[in-house]
Amino acid sequence: MTKTKLACALIALTAAFAASVFAADAPKGDAKAGKALVYTCGGCHGVTGYMNAYPNYHVPRIGGQNYDYLVAALTAYKTGERAHPTMRAQAESLSDEDIRNIATFLSSISAQ
Template sequence: MRPRAVTIGLALAGLLASGTTLAGERPAAVETCLGCHAIKGYKNAYPTYHVPKLGGQHAQYIVDALRAYANGERPHSTMHANAVTLSEEEMQAIAKWFEEQGE
């Protein structure tokens, strides 16, 4: 095998192993978000509040919110439990994907 082909193969394998997504692909971590944030008019049961749709939201706002949930600056036990497990790269990928979805 040629050295260039090996290098390209290793780079692609590294991307796949790291969970990084290529442009336009939905990051795996988004699946958890969609369970609440993709349902039009969804309200949490207790306490009752509107769950915002994230499609079209500015990516930086989503990243800032996820960081705040992860470090406890924004109180919400479910969001904390999800955000605290995310890497910075996952937060960025989630935010970028939602921003690209529009309304």
């Protein structure tokens, strides 16, 4: 391999590595926009002890939850892959950007 080709290969590898590091650190959505969208979530997920009174069932914590999990869960509710009537009704009106924004906000706050 010539020095020029080796130099080009090293530059390409460095650029690819830098891009992957930057992408990992880049925000995945807009946390401020996500915060504005989660106001209805507290009606169930904000109940002390994570229990909903009517009917009485466990409600998972969402504050501090993993970003990728939140995106996958909301997308699955939106498409009907996860069956929960209330969550389906909430999620089907969300765009993919809304879901990313919500996940960014919720994953950025501490677990409650």
